[in-house]
Amino acid sequence: MRKTFGDDVAKEMRFVTKSVVGEENFIDMQPNMSNNFCCGGGGGFLQATGYGEQRRQYGKVKNDQIMATGATYCITPCHNCHSQVHDLSEHFGGHYQVVHLWTLIALSLGMLGENEREYLGEDLCECGLGSIEE
Amino acid sequence: MAEAALKIGGGPRQTTFMDKVMEVLPEGGNLNLCLTCGACSSGCPATGLEGMDPRKFLRMAALGLDEEITKTGWVWCCTQCRRCVHACPMNIDIPRLVYNCRAAWPREERPKGIRGSCDAALNTEGNSAMGANSEDFQFVVEDVLEEVREDQPQFKDMQVPINKHGAMYFLNQNSREPVTEPDEMVPLWKILHTAGADWTYGTIGWAAENYCMFLSDDEAWEKIVRAKAKAVDDLGCEYWLNTE
Numbered sequence: 473m474r475k476t477f478g479d480d481v482a483k484e485m486r487f488v489t490k491s492v493v494g495e496e497n498f499i500d501m502q503p504n505m506s507n508n509f510c511c512g513g514g515g516g517f518l519q520a521t522g523y524g525e526q527r528r529q530y531g532k533v534k535n536d537q538i539m540a541t542g543a544t545y546c547i548t549p550c551h552n553c554h555s556q557v558h559d560l561s562e563h564f565g566g567h568y569q570v571v572h573l574w575t576l577i578a579l580s581l582g583m584l585g586e587n588e589r590e591y592l593g594e595d596l597c598e599c600g601l602g603s604i605e606e
Numbered sequence: 607m608a609e610a611a612l613k614i615g616g617g618p619r620q621t622t623f624m625d626k627v628m629e630v631l632p633e634g635g636n637l638n639l640c641l642t643c644g645a646c647s648s649g650c651p652a653t654g655l656e657g658m659d660p661r662k663f664l665r666m667a668a669l670g671l672d673e674e675i676t677k678t679g680w681v682w683c684c685t686q687c688r689r690c691v692h693a694c695p696m697n698i699d700i701p702r703l704v705y706n707c708r709a710a711w712p713r714e715e716r717p718k719g720i721r722g723s724c725d726a727a728l729n730t731e732g733n734s735a736m737g738a739n740s741e742d743f744q745f746v747v748e749d750v751l752e753e754v755r756e757d758q759p760q761f762k763d764m765q766v767p768i769n770k771h772g773a774m775y776f777l778n779q780n781s782r783e784p785v786t787e788p789d790e791m792v793p794l795w796k797i798l799h800t801a802g803a804d805w806t807y808g809t810i811g812w813a814a815e816n817y818c819m820f821l822s823d824d825e826a827w828e829k830i831v832r833a834k835a836k837a838v839d840d841l842g843c844e845y846w847l848n849t850e
Binding site: 475506507508509510512513514515516517518519520521522523526527529530531532533534550551572574575577578581583584585586587588590 | 649651652654655656679682683684685686687688689692693717718719720722723754757758760761780782787789790792793794796797800815817820821849850
């Protein structure tokens with residue numbers, strides 16, 4: 473999105489994220505916006521048979537950025553990013569949670585069902601469940 | 607790499623691979639404007655992989671080392687994220703050069719996973735890179751929806767339209783959810799439902815992904831984009847929402 477539409481789109485994503493998790497819970501990684509680094513999941517890298525080791529080496533830059541924030545959750549904007557960052561979290565041992573934005577939007581609106589919490593950590597996996605199910 | 611030192615000059619200049627790529631890019635991709643500063647490489651996560659980096663790659667192209675740049679596996683390590691273009695004072699489009707070098711590989715020698723994803727999309731009416739057929743997609747969507755409506759009273763009236771003519775939004779769906787984790791489709795449905803959006807899935811061209819682009823297979827890439835765009839038009843939808 474940012475690649476095609478520029479930093480304004482990235483700013484809108486930050487507005488949504490802050491609205492959902494609260495301004496005080498949002499930590500921007502450094503560098504960010506157009507100076508940010510690609511995670512290494514895109515461009516077919518995840519599907520590039522024979523290049524798995526290179527993909528993780530590429531992704532170490534992103535993993536280091538995420539670790540430097542100290543955040544326990546990383547929000548990823550697309551499927552490739554989600555797969556890659558989730559793998560980086562396991563591979564490099566950071567063990568931060570990696571979530572889609574739709575999960576946090578639905579959670580914040582009090583409508584995230586029990587089966588829709590695959591990527592939430594123990595701290596949030598029961599959050600607000602009582603109001604959803606009978 | 608060349609074994610002997612390169613001899614510059616002497617005799618007519620030969621047309622290089624880079625020259626040919628410049629002919630098909632707007633402004634020639636500015637490929638011949640490199641100042642050799644290295645801003646591209648300093649911020650590229652692919653720097654060092656396969657013994658290559660963006661500046662080295664471009665310099666080799668400029669020197670006419672065509673065989674090397676069209677054979678290095680580094681082109682499959684560049685995600686074409688375009689950070690190098692952003693950093694470049696001359697706005698040089700290295701990712702487009704990478705794209706064209708990928709295309710120079712014989713199709714059967716390009717990475718199997720990307721090729722297989724492209725071929726699967728070409729072989730299914732939904733253009734699914736995971737090869738999911740449309741009947742299965744529809745079944746999974748309806749099955750998951752039924753469960754949500756039963757278990758979660760606040761969504762007992764939620765609709766997930768499929769092939770709804772005249773809906774405002776045609777929404778693509780990445781194959782990964784219906785194939786491997788169907789419950790992950792639900793949060794987005796809920797958001798659309800709560801927002802009151804008039805949307806639909808389709809059974810034709812429903813998959814959001816298009817690996818033919820990453821395979822640098824122009825013909826297949828175009829074919830898939832056109833099939834998906836036609837599916838949106840055929841349902842008379844005003845907007846095409848592609849989540850990838």
